[in-house]
Amino acid sequence: xxxxxxxxxxxxxxxxxxxxxxxxxxxxxxxxxxxVREVSPGEIIVHEGDEPSQACLILDGLLCRYxxxxxxxxxxxxxxxxxxxxxxxxxxxxxxxxxxxxxRPSVLAIxxxxxxxxxxxxxxxxxxxxxxxxxxxGSIFREWLSNVGHRSALSRIAHVxxxxxxxxxxxxLLRDMTLPIRLTQSEIGDAQGLSLVHxxxxxxxxxxxxxxxxxxMHIQILDLKGLMTIGDFDPAYLHLHTLPKxxxxxxxx
Amino acid sequence: xxxxxxxxxxxxxxxxxxxxxxxxxxxxxxxxxxxVREVSPGEIIVHEGDEPSQACLILDGLLCRYxxxxxxxxxxxxxxxxxxxxxxxxxxxxxxxxxxxxxRPSVLAIxxxxxxxxxxxxxxxxxxxxxxxxxxxGSIFREWLSNVGHRSALSRIAHVxxxxxxxxxxxxLLRDMTLPIRLTQSEIGDAQGLSLVHxxxxxxxxxxxxxxxxxxMHIQILDLKGLMTIGDFDPAYLHLHTLPKxxxxxxxx
DNA sequence: CGACCTTTTGATATTTATCAAGTAGCGTGG
DNA sequence: CCACGCTACTTGATAAATATCAAAAGGTCG
Numbered sequence: 001x002x003x004x005x006x007x008x009x010x011x012x013x014x015x016x017x018x019x020x021x022x023x024x025x026x027x028x029x030x031x032x033x034x035x036v037r038e039v040s041p042g043e044i045i046v047h048e049g050d051e052p053s054q055a056c057l058i059l060d061g062l063l064c065r066y067x068x069x070x071x072x073x074x075x076x077x078x079x080x081x082x083x084x085x086x087x088x089x090x091x092x093x094x095x096x097x098x099x100x101x102x103x104r105p106s107v108l109a110i111x112x113x114x115x116x117x118x119x120x121x122x123x124x125x126x127x128x129x130x131x132x133x134x135x136x137x138g139s140i141f142r143e144w145l146s147n148v149g150h151r152s153a154l155s156r157i158a159h160v161x162x163x164x165x166x167x168x169x170x171x172x173l174l175r176d177m178t179l180p181i182r183l184t185q186s187e188i189g190d191a192q193g194l195s196l197v198h199x200x201x202x203x204x205x206x207x208x209x210x211x212x213x214x215x216x217m218h219i220q221i222l223d224l225k226g227l228m229t230i231g232d233f234d235p236a237y238l239h240l241h242t243l244p245k246x247x248x249x250x251x252x253x
Numbered sequence: 254x255x256x257x258x259x260x261x262x263x264x265x266x267x268x269x270x271x272x273x274x275x276x277x278x279x280x281x282x283x284x285x286x287x288x289v290r291e292v293s294p295g296e297i298i299v300h301e302g303d304e305p306s307q308a309c310l311i312l313d314g315l316l317c318r319y320x321x322x323x324x325x326x327x328x329x330x331x332x333x334x335x336x337x338x339x340x341x342x343x344x345x346x347x348x349x350x351x352x353x354x355x356x357r358p359s360v361l362a363i364x365x366x367x368x369x370x371x372x373x374x375x376x377x378x379x380x381x382x383x384x385x386x387x388x389x390x391g392s393i394f395r396e397w398l399s400n401v402g403h404r405s406a407l408s409r410i411a412h413v414x415x416x417x418x419x420x421x422x423x424x425x426l427l428r429d430m431t432l433p434i435r436l437t438q439s440e441i442g443d444a445q446g447l448s449l450v451h452x453x454x455x456x457x458x459x460x461x462x463x464x465x466x467x468x469x470m471h472i473q474i475l476d477l478k479g480l481m482t483i484g485d486f487d488p489a490y491l492h493l494h495t496l497p498k499x500x501x502x503x504x505x506x
Numbered sequence: 507c508g509a510c511c512t513t514t515t516g517a518t519a520t521t522t523a524t525c526a527a528g529t530a531g532c533g534t535g536g
Numbered sequence: 537c538c539a540c541g542c543t544a545c546t547t548g549a550t551a552a553a554t555a556t557c558a559a560a561a562g563g564t565c566g
Contacts, residue, residue, distance in 0.1 A: 232323035453515085469563070
């Protein structure tokens, strides 16, 4: 489904939260030509092997990067929410080395590469900010690698919940300490290298420890500090410039 | 140990292998001020939390990025060899979210950030190439995540050996199908989320399957094709523009 | 030679996966 | 309104993969 132009303010907000943007830069960003598309769970936005000529900015919803291994397992590399451009790398790497799919109903702004190239050429600082975003993505991959490689199932799941809480909080989308998106246990498992059954048991354990409340796909955090401890979670890897509200008073950052 | 200026041709070669560099760009790269340092195994080049004002180009040797988890385990995120700038991200991300240490005796060219900033400002295409390098790093992290998350121990180890073979071959450093650097089994384990003992058993299995020959820390590949099959290895994630010699005739890429 | 690091092997424990049902909620069509 | 099908969650039983513990053997280098 395709509708008309809509505003790219989530991107402006995100980039501006790090280094202040000049008026011209904001104008140039808002001027990017784009097409807004509503997409549904299961849709694959970009396939491994594709050579995209456009990138997608998420305005709302939840997407993930993933790859299917030779044994047919889905490894989710990261979750992506409003303000993210999960396929930004296609600007510089011709071939996609992974796929991107829609997990929850989402709204995307599709931005042609040439517009981004022009923007970067005219505003090198904006280019640097976009580069920075891809570096933060890389930092998240590394953290997940530590998770899957060297943390227990309990830690991993606590960790990924903490990450999502913080990322949504920074966007101001956290209400009532409840994640604004639903997540299936099998998605969590595919992200953290765990079987669905085991995720289920660990979620039960997190509930019994009074760290979270989870009802179906909804997750509410009861004890963020405890969750961070169990998850061996330090938000430094997210490279935030602004202290998330939920961390105020916890002494982190 | 610090010696005088030495040439940065490994970097020129690496960046030039993707998009041809103009004469001015080559000159600007070679003109980067830098200090050459020889470093020894165990040295930590950059600590998690540091705010570096310089980056290091590896001229020779082997380094790794890693992080120590709360349980004291070392997760190695990537191996870095000649031509790599493992801490390039520090140019845009103030705080290091991980550490970088020396695994084998190595030679580094230490390049101040301001030189790189000037270079990028004067030659935006070089900036784009450097950005691209960091994206390839990200791709490797994702591949390792798939490894650790969803592949068997046998696959993982075969996979990482394939990666190193290809990367050294591209540099022209592969002789006799033998990795030019030694690697301990505990390093392999820390990289792929396996215990030392288990790595040992899997290496034995790879030997018994006549895929590799390994004598102490030396690894020789006997059957790359078989190793790639077992390792579920597809070099696409390395985003190479030039077909490695070892893959000639295998139909890959 | 002796210290130290790496590899190797055996025995055992733990974690996590797999297999197999069964339950709960939710939207749809009759 | 109810039956049906679908998806997600839950639980139990068992199996497989991998970790841990312990010890010894092999290399290397001063």
